[in-house]
Amino acid sequence: MALAVQTETPVIEVSHVFTRFGPAVVHQDVSLTVVKGEVFAIAGGNGCGKSTLLREIIGLLAPTAGKITLLGVDSRELQRADGGALHRRFGVMFQHGALFSSMTLAQNVAVPLREHTALSAGLIRDIVALKIALVGLPPDSAAKFPRELSGGMRRRAALARAIVMDPELLFLDEPTAGLDPMIAAGFDDLVLDLKRMLGLTVVMVTHDLDSLWRIADRVALLGDGRLLGMGTMEQLAASDDPALREYFRGPRGRAAQLNHGERESPRD
Amino acid sequence: MNRPHTTDPRGQSAAVTFVDGRTLRCLGSWTMSDVGPAERALRGMEWPPGGSLRVEGSGIAAFDTGGAVVLSRAVMEARRRGCEVTIEGLRAEHAQLMSLVSANWNAMMAHVAARRSRRARLQSSMDSLAAQLLRGLDFVGESSLALLRAGLSPARLRWRSALNSLRLDGVNALPITGLLTFLIGVVIAYQGAEQLRKFGTNIFIVDLVGISLLREIAPLIVAILIAGRSGSAYAAHIGTMKVTEELDALRTFGLSPTELLVLPRVLALVVALPLLTVYADALGVFGGMLIASNQLNVSFTAFLSRFEEAVALRHFLIGIAKAPCFAVIIALVGCYQGFQIRGGVDDVGRHTTLSVVQSIFLVIMFDALCSIILNWWNL
Numbered sequence: 001m002a003l004a005v006q007t008e009t010p011v012i013e014v015s016h017v018f019t020r021f022g023p024a025v026v027h028q029d030v031s032l033t034v035v036k037g038e039v040f041a042i043a044g045g046n047g048c049g050k051s052t053l054l055r056e057i058i059g060l061l062a063p064t065a066g067k068i069t070l071l072g073v074d075s076r077e078l079q080r081a082d083g084g085a086l087h088r089r090f091g092v093m094f095q096h097g098a099l100f101s102s103m104t105l106a107q108n109v110a111v112p113l114r115e116h117t118a119l120s121a122g123l124i125r126d127i128v129a130l131k132i133a134l135v136g137l138p139p140d141s142a143a144k145f146p147r148e149l150s151g152g153m154r155r156r157a158a159l160a161r162a163i164v165m166d167p168e169l170l171f172l173d174e175p176t177a178g179l180d181p182m183i184a185a186g187f188d189d190l191v192l193d194l195k196r197m198l199g200l201t202v203v204m205v206t207h208d209l210d211s212l213w214r215i216a217d218r219v220a221l222l223g224d225g226r227l228l229g230m231g232t233m234e235q236l237a238a239s240d241d242p243a244l245r246e247y248f249r250g251p252r253g254r255a256a257q258l259n260h261g262e263r264e265s266p267r268d
Numbered sequence: 269m270n271r272p273h274t275t276d277p278r279g280q281s282a283a284v285t286f287v288d289g290r291t292l293r294c295l296g297s298w299t300m301s302d303v304g305p306a307e308r309a310l311r312g313m314e315w316p317p318g319g320s321l322r323v324e325g326s327g328i329a330a331f332d333t334g335g336a337v338v339l340s341r342a343v344m345e346a347r348r349r350g351c352e353v354t355i356e357g358l359r360a361e362h363a364q365l366m367s368l369v370s371a372n373w374n375a376m377m378a379h380v381a382a383r384r385s386r387r388a389r390l391q392s393s394m395d396s397l398a399a400q401l402l403r404g405l406d407f408v409g410e411s412s413l414a415l416l417r418a419g420l421s422p423a424r425l426r427w428r429s430a431l432n433s434l435r436l437d438g439v440n441a442l443p444i445t446g447l448l449t450f451l452i453g454v455v456i457a458y459q460g461a462e463q464l465r466k467f468g469t470n471i472f473i474v475d476l477v478g479i480s481l482l483r484e485i486a487p488l489i490v491a492i493l494i495a496g497r498s499g500s501a502y503a504a505h506i507g508t509m510k511v512t513e514e515l516d517a518l519r520t521f522g523l524s525p526t527e528l529l530v531l532p533r534v535l536a537l538v539v540a541l542p543l544l545t546v547y548a549d550a551l552g553v554f555g556g557m558l559i560a561s562n563q564l565n566v567s568f569t570a571f572l573s574r575f576e577e578a579v580a581l582r583h584f585l586i587g588i589a590k591a592p593c594f595a596v597i598i599a600l601v602g603c604y605q606g607f608q609i610r611g612g613v614d615d616v617g618r619h620t621t622l623s624v625v626q627s628i629f630l631v632i633m634f635d636a637l638c639s640i641i642l643n644w645w646n647l
Contacts, residue, residue: 101614126337133375142379166332
């Protein structure tokens with residue numbers, strides 16, 4: 001199965017990336033590849049540089065050395081905010097939503113459409129309504145401002161904004177952090193549904209072990225600025241590498257795995 | 269019979285062609301960037317009343333949810349007119365998108381229909397205005413009570429924090445206030461010099477600069493500067509503390525944020541503003557003096573001796589007396605706006621701006637009121 005994945009077209013290639021902020025070394029020779037149609041997770045403890053790697057992939061930061069290719073283009077190109085075609089092909093959901101506070105939810109979701117397309121106001125309204133409906137927000141929320149929404153709803157609204165242009169690639173930064181387990185599980189299911197319906201490739205940064213077991217096809221584990229391991233959750237959990245064992249076979253890791261097993265077994 | 273309705277079928281853009289009045293052929297790329305022409309064509313489409321309509325989708329090269337929404341809307345519209353609509357020839361993945369849209373159609377329409385009515389918006393803004401006034405009154409009351417308690421037992425007051433505030437908002441503001449009032453003095457003297465020279469009454473430059481600066485302009489300039497410099501900082505600081513739940517942490521220790529954060533700042537400004545005003549008076553008059561000697565040949569000695577007889581003490585005192593009132597307005601409005609911040613960090617900027625606007629507004633209102641009242645008393 002791993003072989004089959006390898007032959008797919010890569011949408012993201014991170015090769016030999018080094019990142020330093022002054023004396024602090026964030027990444028040392030990190031390389032990974034994300035292929036079309038998978039849910040790829042970047043995991044690791046706090047401060048291991050996973051969010052920094054995400055910011056480098058989407059062009060908000062430039063790595064100190066190494067090369068990152070996104071949909072065939074060097075991600076350094078993205079730093080020129082030229083409203084270019086590449087920016088329309090991916091959507092990003094930031095950790096705290098990053099919704100524009102001066103706009104209603106519907107206006108927030110409409111921003112990419114207004115800026116990147118010449119569609120009529122009526123059609124934009126319809127597409128926005130569809131995307132808000134797809135992420136499962138109640139009808140009265142469209143006219144609300146971000147400060148009037150709860151944390152979970154803000155997360156969904158941010159997801160609606162990230163998918164409004166039907167991107168090929170969806171980036172999620174800590175999508176379930178700070179959500180209660182029920183809502184977090186619902187969010188995971190939502191991501192899977194959207195991925196299936198819209199044919200997305202999903203790259204997410206997370207340290208939510210439940211979420212890793214539930215939706216990640218492949219996981220890259222970062223630690224001390226290095227890539228500690230990459231593969232399916234089963235492969236990583238079965239590994240003998242002490243760093244991997246510590247992460248995936250600790251009490252929480254085992255609980256998440258057990259949980260996953262219980263959920264999966266009736267379906268098998 | 270409808271005439272064939274055709275849009276540009278060449279190129280990439282989405283297009284629709286009506287064939288034999290019963291078949292709608294879709295062509296081109298039905299994606300968000302290219303679906304515009306097809307949407308316009310479909311919107312103006314005259315559907316055949318009743319009967320059946322066949323939508324031929326095999327010519328669609330690319331399809332996304334934008335295209336699916338356009339096509340679904342057209343199908344819904346035709347059905348509403350009583351047409352029997354069948355969709356044929358769509359590729360499997362395109363058909364999947366169409367069913368995604370139709371499965372969510374009702375939820376979508378609910379979102380489109382859900383808008384806040386104008387009346388509800390007006391209502392909520394009226395409510396918030398009334399509530400804001402009440403909250404403002406509540407805040408003034410709470411601060412006064414805290415001041416009363418502190419007056420009964422001065423040991424409760426946070427002297428250290430008040431002194432720190434005095435340094436930050438008073439001492440550190442010296443350069444900017446000094447420079448600005450000096451320049452204002454220069455500007456007033458220049459403007460006056462033009463007029464006075466015409467009448468040969470050069471010495472009256474002293475009255476002009478002295479009275480206007482001491483009585484009105486120096487206190488106002490200082491107040492406006494401090495509102496922008498310190499009032500906004502109070503709002504941002506207290507607001508950030510509220511967002512990060514620091515205020516709640518204080519309350520769980522049994523400490524009153526009003527006593528801890530508001531009182532020291534009010535006290536510091538009440539002390540700092542009159543002092544800054546005196547300093548501003550001196551520099552402003554000095555600026556005027558420079559221009560008087562330069563432009564009107566009024567020497568420093570002549571200026572100062574005229575100053576003694578022309579500018580009555582009351583002008584200076586009125587200016588200085590207004591300063592503490594301005595200080596209370598600025599400090600209270602700044603702190604009040606800080607406490608008003610709700611929800612997230614996004615509110616901090618809005619309330620910081622509000623604090624500056626409101627305190628400058630109130631300062632000028634108060635100043636105008638003073639002018640009217642003092643005029644009655646012939647002062």
